[in-house]
Amino acid sequence: MKTLYIVRHAKSAWDDPSLSDHDRPLMNKGVRKTGKISDFLIDQDVKVDQMISSSAVRAYETARLIADALEYPLDNIKKESDLYHADVDQILSVVFGVNDDVNSLMIFGHNPTFTSFANQFLEHKVDWMPTSAIVSVSFETDKWEEIVMAKRRTNFVIFPKML
Numbered sequence: 001m002k003t004l005y006i007v008r009h010a011k012s013a014w015d016d017p018s019l020s021d022h023d024r025p026l027m028n029k030g031v032r033k034t035g036k037i038s039d040f041l042i043d044q045d046v047k048v049d050q051m052i053s054s055s056a057v058r059a060y061e062t063a064r065l066i067a068d069a070l071e072y073p074l075d076n077i078k079k080e081s082d083l084y085h086a087d088v089d090q091i092l093s094v095v096f097g098v099n100d101d102v103n104s105l106m107i108f109g110h111n112p113t114f115t116s117f118a119n120q121f122l123e124h125k126v127d128w129m130p131t132s133a134i135v136s137v138s139f140e141t142d143k144w145e146e147i148v149m150a151k152r153r154t155n156f157v158i159f160p161k162m163l
Contacts, residue, residue, distance in 0.1 A: 002139045002147060003155070004095065005048065005106035006118045007066065010034040011131040012058035022084065026061045033132040033160035034062055038069030040163055041134075044156070046104075048072055052094060053108040054083035062132070063108045083109040091117045096145045105144075121152055133159045 010030030019025075026034075051072060053063035063077050082090050086109060098105055111129060118135040119125045129135070136155035139147045 001103065002141055002144060002150075003104040004121075004137050004139070004147065005046070005104070006114055006129075006135040006137075007037075007062065007106060007108045008111055008114050008129045008131055008133045009054070009056070009059040009062045009108060010065070022056050024056075024058050026058055030058075030062070030131060031065065034065045035069075036160050036163040037132050037134055037158065038066050040158055041066065041070060046070060046136075048106045049102040049104045050078070050098060051076065051106045051108070052078045052080050052083065052098075054086075054110060055079045055081040056084045056110070059083070059108045059110065063106075066106070066108075083107065085110070086113055088113060088117050088120065092148070095147065098144045100143050102144075118157075120148070122154055122157065124154075124157075126157060130159050130161070133157075 011027045012024040013027045051063055051067055053060045064074055067074055067077055080094055082094055115129045121137045135157050137152050138155055139150040139152045141150035
């Protein structure tokens with residue numbers, strides 16, 4: 001069994017025009033909403049074997065917030081530049097590259113692609129994953145490369161406004 005957590009980064013700041021899109025940090029509002037998501041994950045007793053984040057500052061900061069809440073070692077968060085401006089195939093490639101010893105994987109990235117990626121696995125599609133949203137799906141397989149064809153179950157789709 002493999003469990004995938006798909007997380008859209010928290011709300012980021014646009015107030016410093018000197019920063020590139022890649023380097024935008026989180027807003028306080030984004031930190032607060034991610035705290036709600038983290039509390040939900042703790043309540044669900046979520047355990048993660050591996051976290052992979054887009055290299056963008058806002059995604060990595062979101063990963064760090066959730067990792068800290070879940071007591072996942074911050075140094076073990078892998079930054080993946082392929083998740084920044086990724087298309088669905090690039091996201092799949094990152095997931096397929098995960099070692100099969102990893103049973104639970106959390107990835108952090110960006111819309112619109114993360115919504116499209118999540119919808120590949122959801123029976124009830126979402127129109128748009130808002131910032132700090134998380135989708136969890138479990139797959140009946142032992143190999144990450146087989147998740148597209150594997151039987152699956154949606155564990156939850158949570159947006160901060162739901163909490």
